[in-house]
Every structure is written in C-alpha cells, then in structure tokens.
Amino acid sequence: MIGKWAPRTGAPRTGVDKFLTLLRVLAVGLVLVGFAAFIAQEINTDNAFAQWANPDATGLSGAGFRGLVIAGISQGAMYGLIALGYSMVYGVLGFINFAHGEVFMMGAMTGWVTSTKLAEAGLWESNFIGSFVIVLFGSILVSTFLAVVMERVAYRPLRGAPRLIPLITSIGVSFFIQNMSIVLFGPATKSYPARPDWVKNKHTALQIEGDKIMVIAAAATSMILLWYLVERTKVGKAMRAVAEDAEIAALMGINVNRTIVTVFAVGGAFAGIAGIMWGIDFGSVIGHTGFLPGIKAFSSAVVGGIGHLGGAMVGGLFIGIAEAVGPLLILEPLGVSGVSQLRDAVAFAMLIGVLLLRPSGIFGERLRAEDRA
Amino acid sequence: MTATEMRPGAAPEPELAPPRRALDQNWRRLARMGAVAAFVEVFIALSGMPVRLDERPVIVSILSLGYVFIGAIPIVVGNRIGRQVRREGVPVHKAGGYELLAGTLAGAVAAAGLSVLVALLTHFDIREPLVNWSPQLLDLLSFNRGPVFGVLIWLGIGAVGGFIGGGLRLLPARWRRTLVTMAATVVLISILEQLVADLVSGVRLEPVADWFYGRRGGLTHSGAGVTAAIAGVAAFFGRGRLKAARAHVQSLEGPARTRATSLMILLTAAILIVVPLLVGSLTNELLANVGLFVLLALGLNIVVGLAGILDLGYVAFFAVGSYTAAVLTAATSPRINPEFPWFVALIFVVVVTGLVGLFIGAPVIRMRGDYLAIVTLGFGEIIRLLFLSDWLSGWFGGAQGITAIGGVEIFGLTTVDGTNPRGVFYLVLVFCAIAIYVSWRLERSRLGRAWMAVREDETVAEAMGINTVNVKLLAFVVGAVLGSFSGAIFANKVGSVFPSSFLILVSMVILVVVIFGGMGSIVGVIAGAALLIGVLGGPKQPGLLAEFSEFKLLIYGALLVWMMLARPEGLIPSARRTRELHQEEFLQDAWLRGEVDTDDGNGDAQGTEGRS
Numbered sequence: 003m004i005g006k007w008a009p010r011t012g013a014p015r016t017g018v019d020k021f022l023t024l025l026r027v028l029a030v031g032l033v034l035v036g037f038a039a040f041i042a043q044e045i046n047t048d049n050a051f052a053q054w055a056n057p058d059a060t061g062l063s064g065a066g067f068r069g070l071v072i073a074g075i076s077q078g079a080m081y082g083l084i085a086l087g088y089s090m091v092y093g094v095l096g097f098i099n100f101a102h103g104e105v106f107m108m109g110a111m112t113g114w115v116t117s118t119k120l121a122e123a124g125l126w127e128s129n130f131i132g133s134f135v136i137v138l139f140g141s142i143l144v145s146t147f148l149a150v151v152m153e154r155v156a157y158r159p160l161r162g163a164p165r166l167i168p169l170i171t172s173i174g175v176s177f178f179i180q181n182m183s184i185v186l187f188g189p190a191t192k193s194y195p196a197r198p199d200w201v202k203n204k205h206t207a208l209q210i211e212g213d214k215i216m217v218i219a220a221a222a223t224s225m226i227l228l229w230y231l232v233e234r235t236k237v238g239k240a241m242r243a244v245a246e247d248a249e250i251a252a253l254m255g256i257n258v259n260r261t262i263v264t265v266f267a268v269g270g271a272f273a274g275i276a277g278i279m280w281g282i283d284f285g286s287v288i289g290h291t292g293f294l295p296g297i298k299a300f301s302s303a304v305v306g307g308i309g310h311l312g313g314a315m316v317g318g319l320f321i322g323i324a325e326a327v328g329p330l331l332i333l334e335p336l337g338v339s340g341v342s343q344l345r346d347a348v349a350f351a352m353l354i355g356v357l358l359l360r361p362s363g364i365f366g367e368r369l370r371a372e373d374r375a
Numbered sequence: 376m377t378a379t380e381m382r383p384g385a386a387p388e389p390e391l392a393p394p395r396r397a398l399d400q401n402w403r404r405l406a407r408m409g410a411v412a413a414f415v416e417v418f419i420a421l422s423g424m425p426v427r428l429d430e431r432p433v434i435v436s437i438l439s440l441g442y443v444f445i446g447a448i449p450i451v452v453g454n455r456i457g458r459q460v461r462r463e464g465v466p467v468h469k470a471g472g473y474e475l476l477a478g479t480l481a482g483a484v485a486a487a488g489l490s491v492l493v494a495l496l497t498h499f500d501i502r503e504p505l506v507n508w509s510p511q512l513l514d515l516l517s518f519n520r521g522p523v524f525g526v527l528i529w530l531g532i533g534a535v536g537g538f539i540g541g542g543l544r545l546l547p548a549r550w551r552r553t554l555v556t557m558a559a560t561v562v563l564i565s566i567l568e569q570l571v572a573d574l575v576s577g578v579r580l581e582p583v584a585d586w587f588y589g590r591r592g593g594l595t596h597s598g599a600g601v602t603a604a605i606a607g608v609a610a611f612f613g614r615g616r617l618k619a620a621r622a623h624v625q626s627l628e629g630p631a632r633t634r635a636t637s638l639m640i641l642l643t644a645a646i647l648i649v650v651p652l653l654v655g656s657l658t659n660e661l662l663a664n665v666g667l668f669v670l671l672a673l674g675l676n677i678v679v680g681l682a683g684i685l686d687l688g689y690v691a692f693f694a695v696g697s698y699t700a701a702v703l704t705a706a707t708s709p710r711i712n713p714e715f716p717w718f719v720a721l722i723f724v725v726v727v728t729g730l731v732g733l734f735i736g737a738p739v740i741r742m743r744g745d746y747l748a749i750v751t752l753g754f755g756e757i758i759r760l761l762f763l764s765d766w767l768s769g770w771f772g773g774a775q776g777i778t779a780i781g782g783v784e785i786f787g788l789t790t791v792d793g794t795n796p797r798g799v800f801y802l803v804l805v806f807c808a809i810a811i812y813v814s815w816r817l818e819r820s821r822l823g824r825a826w827m828a829v830r831e832d833e834t835v836a837e838a839m840g841i842n843t844v845n846v847k848l849l850a851f852v853v854g855a856v857l858g859s860f861s862g863a864i865f866a867n868k869v870g871s872v873f874p875s876s877f878l879i880l881v882s883m884v885i886l887v888v889v890i891f892g893g894m895g896s897i898v899g900v901i902a903g904a905a906l907l908i909g910v911l912g913g914p915k916q917p918g919l920l921a922e923f924s925e926f927k928l929l930i931y932g933a934l935l936v937w938m939m940l941a942r943p944e945g946l947i948p949s950a951r952r953t954r955e956l957h958q959e960e961f962l963q964d965a966w967l968r969g970e971v972d973t974d975d976g977n978g979d980a981q982g983t984e985g986r987s
Contacts, residue, residue: 346760
C-alpha cells in the first residue's frame with residue numbers, strides 16, 4: 003500500500019507523468035472544493051465562500067438528500083449484481099465480457115414478456131408475489147441460457163487468442179444481442195404493467211419505496227447465495243482453482259470447460275435478477291437499456307477491484323451513490339447548471355478517476371502477476 | 376486441383392482416399408449442424424428480414440432478396456457439412472454419395488425450421504412480443520398458397536438446396552468456382568443497381584439500363600442471363616490469368632515495380648475522378664458518405680491497426696472536429712463566431728483535436744488494453760454528454776446543436792456544401808488521398824515500426840529502447856487528427872451538428888469497418904468502408920440497400936463476431952498482422968516441415984495468455 007505511493011526510484015519522470023499528477027491533483031481538488039462549497043451552502047447560502055462558488059445555490063433538504071442516497075443504493079445494488087458477472091468472467095478468463103450488459107437487458111426484456119402475459123391473465127394484480135417469482139425465474143432462465151450460448155458460440159473458440167480478440171468479439175456480441183432484441187421485439191419502449199400500491203408506497207421510518215426494498219433485499223440474498231456457492235461448495239472451489247491457474251486446475255482433474263460455463267451461467271443469472279429489478283423499478287425497457295448499466299457495472303467491478311466478488315457489490319453501491327449524489331454534491335455547488343444531465347458523465351469520470359488514482363480498485367485486483375498493469 | 380494446392384507454401388496435397396459410404400453418416404454432426412441452421416432460418420424469418428427484403432427483387436418476378444437470404448442457408452449448410460478436416464495423418468476422402476446425402480438431409484433439416492414456423496404461424500398468434508409474427512410472413516413463407524403447401528415446399532426447397540450444396544463438392548474446383556461466381560455476381564449486380572444504372576445512364580446509355588434492370592428494381596431475365604454468362608466466362612477462363620498477372624506484378628522489382636504501382640494508383644485516381652461526373656447526386660452523396668467513413672477508418676486504423684490500441688471512443692475526435700469547424704465557421708454559433716473561412720478553421724481543428732487527443736490519451740495510454748478500451752469509450756460518451764448539456768449550451772447549443780453552417784469555400788471559386796455532393800466527394804477524396812499517403816508513409820517509417828513493435832509486444836518493444844508511452848500517444852494524436860478532418864467536412868457538408876450525430880454507435884461502426892477490412896491494411900480498410908458503408912450504410916446514412924437499414928447494425932454485430940472467429944486478419948489482410956495472429960499455425964507448419972526442431976514454448980505461452 004505504502005509502496006504504491008512511494009516514488010519509483012530510477013523511473014524517469016516524463017511529461018505524461020507530470021500531466022497525470024496534475025490531473026490527479028485537479029480531480030481531488032475539484033471534489034474537495036465542490037464538497038466544501040456544498041457544506042458551506044448547507045450551513046448558510048449567504049456566506050462568502052458559498053456565494054463565490056455559486057451565487058444561485060439553494061442548498062439541499064435533508065429529505066431530498068436521503069431520497070437520493072436511497073435511490074443511489076438501489077441503483078448501485080443493480081450495478082453490483084451485473085458487476086458480479088464481469089468480475090467473475092474476468093477472474094476466470096481474464097477478459098472483459100462487453101456483452102454482459104446485454105444479458106441484463108434480455109433479462110429485463112423477458113421480464114416484460116412474462117409480466118405482460120401474466121397481467122393479461124389478471125395474475126399480476128391479484129397475486130403479485132407469485133407472479134413476481136414466475137417472472138424472476140423466467141428472466142434468470144433466459145439470461146443464464148443466453149450467457150451460456152454466448153460462451154459456447156463466441157468465446158470458447160477464442161480461448162488463448164491474443165487478449166484484444168475476445169474483447170472485440172464481445173463488442174460484436176453486444177451489438178448483435180442489442181439489435182436482435184430490437185428486430186425481434188420492435189424498437190418501441192416496452193412498459194411493464196402497473197405495479198401494486200405497496201411497491202410504489204414508502205415504508206419504514208426511512209421512507210424507502212417498496213421496489214427499492216425489493217432490489218436491496220434481492221441483492222443481499224444473491225450475495226449470500228453467491229458467497230455460499232463460491233466458498234462452501236465443490237463447484238465454487240473449482241471456480242477459484244480455475245481462476246488461480248486454469249492449467250494446474252485441469253491437471254488436478256477439474257473440468258475447466260464446465261467450470262467456465264458455470265461461471266457464465268451464474269453471472270448470467272445475476273444479470274437476469276438485475277434485469278427484473280430494473281424493469282420493476284423503472285417500469286420500462288428498450289433494446290439500448292443494457293448499454294449504460296453495463297458500462298457502469300463494469301466500472302463498479304473495476305472500482306471494487308476486478309476479480310473480487312465482494313468488491314463488485316461495494317463498487318456497485320459506490321458508483322450508484324456517487325452518480326446519484328455526486329452531481330448535486332460536487333458540481334451544483336460549483337455553479338454547473340443542469341447537473342442531472344451529467345449523471346452518466348459523472349459515472350464515467352468516476353471510472354477514469356479511480357483508474358488514475360488507484361487502478362487496482364478498493365479491494366485490489368485478484369490477478370496473476372503478469373496481468374497487472 | 377483444389378484450393379489448398381494453389382496456396383503458396385502449403386503442404387502438397389495428399390493422395391485422395393476413396394469416397395466414404397453414403398450411409399456411414401456422422402449423424403450427430405448432421406443433426407447438430409441442421410438444427411443450428413434451422414434455428415438461424417427461424418431467427419432470420421422472425422427478424423423481419425425476408426418480409427422487408429421481399430420488396431427488393433434480385434431478378435424481376437422470379438426472385439427477391441428476401442428469398443435469397445432464407446434460400447441460401449440450406450445450400451450453404453449442405454456444402455459445409457461435407458467439409459473434411461485436413462490434418463496430418465488423417466485421410467481425405469473423395470467426394471461422392473456421402474456428401475450428396477449429408478447435404479440433402481442437412482438442407483432439409485435446416486429448412487424444416489421454416490416448415491415448423493409456418494405451422495406455428497397458422498395456429499398461434501404471438502405478435503405481442505414478436506413484432507414480425509405476421510400474416511405477411513406466413514404469406515411469404517407459404518408462397519400465398521396455404522400452410523400445407525408452405526410446410527411441404529420448404530422441406531423440398533431445403534432438400535434440393537442441400538443437394539445442390541453437397542453436389543458442389545463433387546464438381547471439379549474450376550466448375551464449382553464458376554457456378555458460385557455466377558450466382559454471386561448476379562446478386563451483387565442487382566444490389567449495386569443504383570450505382571450501375573446511374574453510371575450507365577451517365578454515359579448516355581439509358582436504354583441499356585432500362586433493358587438491364589426492371590422498372591421496379593431487380594435484373595430483367597435477359598440482364599440476369601447476360602450477367603451470369605459474362606461472370607461465368609470470366610471465372611472459367613480469367614481466374615488463372617488474373618492470378619498470373621498478380622504474381623507477375625509481385626515478382627517485379629525496382630523501377631518496374633514502382634512503375635506498375637504508380638500506373639495502378641493513376642488508374643484508380645482516374646476512375647475516382649471520372650465516376651462522380653457520370654453519376655447523379657444521390658450516388659454522389661453515397662460516395663461522399665463512404666469517403667467520410669474511409670477517412671475515419673484510416674484514422675482509426677492507425678490507432679487500432681498499427682499501434683494496437685483499441686480506442687472505442689474514436690467518435691470523440693469526429694465530434695470535436697465537427698464542433699470546432701462549426702463554431703469557427705458558422706455565423707449562428709452561440710458564443711464564439713469568428714466566421715473563419717473553412718481552411719483557416721481547419722488549422723484550428725487540427726490543433727484543438729490534437730490537444731484533445733493528448734488530453735484523452737495521456738491518462739489512458741498506460742492502462743491495460745481492455746481497460747483502455749472501456750475508458751476511451753467513457754471519454755467518447757463524456758464528450759457527447761458535454762456537448763449535449765445545458766451547462767455548455769451557451770457555447771455549443773446543447774441539444775439544438777449548431778445549424779446553418781456554411782459550406783466550404785474553395786479559394787473563392789466555388790462553395791462546397793450539402794447541395795453539391797459531387798464537390799463534397801472531391802473534397803473528401805483529397806483528404807482521403809492525404810490520409811492514405813500519411814498512413815502509407817508512417818507505416819514504413821521508424822515511428823510506424825515502433826507502433827507495430829508496441830502492438831506485438833510492449834515489453835519487448837520497451838526493452839528495444841522504444842519510448843512506448845510517447846509512441847502510443849503519438850498514434851492516438853495522429854488518429855485523432857485524421858478523424859477530425861472527417862468531422863470538419865461532415866459539419867460543413869451537413870450544415871448542422873447535433874450531439875446525436877456522435878453516438879458511441881459511430882465508433883463501433885468504424886471499428887467494424889476497420890476489423891472487417893483488415894486491421895493495419897490500408898487497402899483493406901478502404902475496401903471495408905466501401906463495402907459496408909456503401910452497401911449497408913453508416914449509422915445514419917443509407918447505403919445501396921436502403922431496405923436493409925433496420926438490420927445493418929445486427930449484421931455488423933454478427934460480422935464482427937464472425938470475423939474474429941473465422942478471419943481475425945480481415946478481408947484484405949496486412950501480411951504482418953496475419954503472421955502475428957496465426958503465429959501458432961505458422962510455427963506448427965514449420966515444425967511439420969522440419970524447419971523448427973524443438974518446441975520453444977512459444978505456442979504454449981500464446982495458449983495461456985488470455986487466461987488467469
């Protein structure tokens with residue numbers, strides 16, 4: 003940890019290094035000044051510092067702030083669920099499965115099909131919990147299947163190819179699945195049927211909406227299941243072994259191919275759960291839905307330390323909260339107008355910032371020495 | 376003679392074993408391939424492609440492009456199923472009844488997917504999620520003669536198609552090639568209808584065009600016959616000569632080689648200058664769009680193809696180039712409007728884009744290849760979001776963009792703008808020529824060699840004394856500047872810039888073009904842009920197959936995956952890149968020939984690189 007920050011003796015400091023240091027300082031400075039301005043404005047919008055930063059500042063109410071944080075947590079939980087897939091595949095195969103966001107989208111799309119069919123049959127309103135379970139399993143099934151087919155068709159023949167080849171392939175797969183859903187289901191926005199009231203209403207002392215509670219509960223349950231799978235079962239042991247060293251694992255009698263398929267399947271299942279959560283939380287899905295959450299989930303995996311499963315969830319929550327609160331916390335106090343439009347830009351800036359400041363993520367990467375940057 | 380024998384350097388053809396017995400089929404393989412093909416058939420049918428493309432006749436009143444797509448699959452499967460793996464020590468059998476039976480059965484299974492679909496279409500209605508589950512599809516698949524006919528006819532078509540596909544293996548290579556060329560040429564000429572008809576009319580031969588193409592598109596029967604005949608004769612007699620001519624040119628050395636090359640360049644230039652004069656504005660518009668993408672693809676080729684940096688946010692430079700040109704030349708630009716002439720603005724465009732390239736490049740250049748890809752994608756999105764935001768709308772107009780941008784004034788002689796696509800094409804042509812020259816010179820320069828060294832192994836390159844950071848940064852900047860040219864022309868051609876013109880999609884399409892054409896190969900990249908953008912169309916620009924616009928992105932995705940799996944070096948590969956990608960195979964070949972006596976572990980290292 004200390005060693006990372008110590009100056010590298012002997013390495014020449016080039017212009018690029020100096021520029022990067024400047025960028026790091028600027029990034030940290032921007033965040034600090036923005037945050038200071040925010041605090042100043044919260045205390046009193048008339049003080050000199052707050053006025054200097056943004057004369058039109060209004061400050062943020064406590065309830066508004068809480069709402070944002072809760073929305074951020076539920077959003078982040080979804081990113082975390084998707085990020086698990088990125089992180090697991092990266093851990094085992096060492097490449098970014100760019101198409102993972104589309105697996106999530108197809109989960110949401112399947113949810114739309116099953117939930118509208120159930121709503122037509124009248125079950126969605128009368129027995130929401132039962133239909134939700136059906137929809138959830140439908141999505142998990144389709145997403146898992148898609149992830150497994152993807153691995154079989156596109157990635158398995160490329161095992162051992164130069165590193166960028168599978169990445170480019172996965173970009174193609176992503177493009178294909180995205181447009182496949184558009185040509186099959188049409189380009190229009192797909193709306194989920196109306197949710198029952200208790201899902202929309204706010205509960206508990208913290209005033210959390212029902213759907214947000216569902217998302218957070220689903221994410222927590224998934225994490226526990228995943229922990230059990232990876233740490234306590236034989237399949238999990240095989241996964242860890244393959245992630246450590248595929249060849250040695252094969253010599254120890256582990257079926258590497260089957261283990262890799264399992265990894266894709268588990269990642270796909272979590273993406274399916276996230277897809278359903280997305281559908282219920284936001285109420286609609288289109289072919290392009292998978293793109294941004296996919297990239298942000300990847301960012302989460304990197305922020306948490308790619309290959310690290312707990313880190314993926316923590317990174318997801320971090321990105322979710324940061325993009326919900328960040329614009330109002332840092333940019334608005336500095337007088338940037340229309341900050342909510344810059345949500346996605348903030349999420350991308352976070353990714354870049356993390357890679358600049360700590361490329362190995364919060365918990366550190368789980369990679370072999372030669373893969374480290 | 377077979378194809379492998381003609382490839383230089385391949386091992387000599389082993390003696391052919393007698394044909395396999397027809398009933399000794401590999402049933403599992405047959406069932407698997409048939410099922411996959413059937414699935415593909417159903418997917419294509421449900422994607423709406425046949426119905427949409429049915430409006431596009433290939434041969435008047437006989438065949439539409441829609442049927443070509445679903446009808447070709449049994450033939451392809453019937454042919455592929457008979458393929459034998461050529462491996463040392465495994466006998467290769469002569470083609471015979473085995474191939475015919477396998478082809479027929481596989482083709483029938485493939486088309487049976489459509490039969491099942493016809494039956495399902497008649498009895499169920501699931502139009503709710505699947506938008507193309509329509510009566511039109513049923514009519515198309517059953518040839519308007521009822522479901523029973525539809526079910527049976529597809530089994531028949533599949534079996535016949537598969538039989539033809541398998542039968543192609545029985546023909547001598549020369550005949551097989553002739554037949555395939557004839558079929559492909561007819562489809563191609565019909566796809567190129569707009570271009571060919573425009574060209575023929577341009578030389579005052581309208582009657583010929585009318586005779587050749589039907590009134591509502593598609594070749595007439597006589598047109599198709601003539602095309603097939605010419606293609607057949609050319610393929611039957613011409614191929615050997617073409618090969619000989621190419622070998623002759625390649626064997627030339629010194630001044631003779633230079634003369635041949637310059638002759639070829641002059642000829643190409645002459646064609647490119649004359650053709651726009653003959654064709655109408657619609658075709659010129661198409662040519663200009665292709666040119667803009669050639670320019671972009673050449674720029675990305677330096678970054679991806681030469682330096683091996685996977686830049687997914689390349690559209691950022693296109694956007695910066697466009698916006699800089701727009702802000703500096705348009706009177707309507709919100710904050711800064713110096714109304715420079717375009718060529719003066721171009722200097723600023725180069726400077727600004729170069730700086731943006733440095734700014735984006737510096738933080739990402741040290742990152743691992745895959746992180747770099749995602750981060751550049753992030754930058755591409757950030758730049759678009761900034762142009763779109765209210766925050767900067769005072770400078771760039773936000774979602775309304777900048778409109779009423781004037782054309783390019785060329786030394787007071789003429790103004791080139793969107794109303795003058797021919798002028799735009801010539802302008803693009805000039806910049807393409809510059810880009811080609813720059814790429815060509817750079818590829819052979821010290822810098823170009825450094826790029827390729829970095830691409831192939833960064834650690835080794837660094838050990839050889841290359842400053843990898845600076846070299847990669849330079850690639851980034853050079854690529855950015857080339858892309859910005861395209862952007863600057865685009866802004867003044869279209870006359871307006873909006874953030875929605877600079878979606879990440881554009882980056883992806885350019886990437887597909889570069890990879891399809893061949894990473895690192897200038898000719899390949901140009902051919903890729905011409906084929907993909909010209910025929911299928913760009914992100915927003917229609918191509919020759921306007922009916923295809925809904926499906927082009929789907930095709931691009933599939934194409935990207937297929938290229939990576941089957942031919943990662945691209946359509947027209949650069950020799951060096953091919954060797955790099957197939958190093959293992961080259962080593963194995965060499966080992967088989969006894970040129971390498973020990974396994975130096977190179978193949979092994981390649982094998983484990985991607986895993987961790």
